[in-house]
Amino acid sequence: MRNSVIYRLSKNLFFRVGVLLCACTALIVVAIIGFNQHVDTKYLYVAGLSWWEGLNAYDPEVASQLGANQSAGGFFYPPQIAPLCLMLAAFPWTQAKVVMTLLNVICAGVLAFFCVLLVKQPQVKQLKVLGSGSLWFIPAIVLGNPFTFQVIMLGQTTLVVTTALVSGWYYAYRDRWMLSGILIAIATIKPQLSLLVILWLLLERHWRILAVAAVTTLIFCLVPMVITGPIDVFFHWFASLGEHKNVFANVLGFPAVFSIQNLLYTAGIHVPQLLPLGILITGLLWRYRFRLIIDDVIGMLLAISVLFGFAHHYDLIALAPLMAAFWRHLYHRPRATLVALTVMFVMLFPRNVLMTFIDSELLLQYRVLLVIGVTIWLGVMSVKRKAKAESWGMS
Secondary structure, three states, X not given: OOOOHHHHHHHOHHHHHHHHHHHHHHHHHHHHHHHHOOHHHHHHHHHHHHHHOOOOOOOHHHHHHOOOOHHHOOOOOOHHHHHHHXXXXXXXXXHHHHHHHXXXXXXXXXXXXXXXXXXXXXXXXXXXOOOHHHOOHHHHHHHOOHHHHHHHHHOOOHHHHHHHHHHHHHHHOOOOHHHHHHHHHHHOOOHHHHHHHXXXXXXXXXXXXXXXXXXXXXXXXXXXXXXXXXXXXXXXXHHHHHHHOOOHHHOOOOOOEEOHHHHHHHOOOOOOOOHHHHHHHHHHHHHOHHHOOHHHHHHHHHHHHHHHOOEEHHXXXXXXXXXXXXXXXXXXXXXXXHHHHHHHHHHHOOHHHHOOOOOOOOHHHHHHHHHHHHHHHHHHHHHHHHHHHHHHHHO
């Protein structure tokens, strides 16, 4: 093992620093180059303007009057996103883009930090803790991830939500229930990513965390509730979801959509929404949770969310904790690590580049199969490592 190329490179200080600097430089450059895009930030900004004016942000006519491009769809976020929208709309548009860029860059750094913590401070005490020289890969893969770049360029919220979920999970299993609840509440701005994590906490009976999350969510909704009515605002949001699935960028078969359902649709197999199956798998995971390393589960839950729910390709940055868990399990196994790194490289390879070589949309959906395989692989390793750790603890 000590003679392997991977091991020697990972121990080389200049290599580690060089990789991290390249990842950070790429992040900064992309954030600057992609500054003028911010397609999704515009919707958050216009919603904030609507609420500052005391208007209904879910009304397409109001949004059109304030500058939204309704040909690309309306505003579909839940009301608890109001604080972010109001903050952005408090600035001129040019400055609001800067604020959103900085927020996403900060979240990328915080996400990398908590992924490292999940690996460095595992809940299973018998697990061998990786040294600082072994942790370089995790921030590099989070900060230098093409999906991180895409989220920043679009002004999307996936980084904010993933960071809140991973940090909320970390604190949930370290008796910081108040902070965990607040973070989970922040994550609810994107229900398709946070739903299964909340379901898990419900099954685990983390009542205090869920109570704090519920109260915090209502506090976040106060402005829309006052403007539109405490019940009506949620009706308006639910009504907007009916239009969400009809927007061209969200329909099955669109290149940016990611899910098992979309893969099957591209193959000519039409199946209904698979989220109920994802909920069932989550329940099975919880049933056998004592066989798993608990800090591996957050990565599995987020993988199940993007596979069985609704996601776009840039939402795969939510797999950051899954990739961090892989590094913990495989770092001391050179051959397996090489295979895993190859799989992750192929999974993260930019789709736009692949489109110049691959003309088949079905083949371009290969990431779905990779994520399924990687998730199952992590589950198997987690079970084996937990069993081995427990046998060491009893010996």
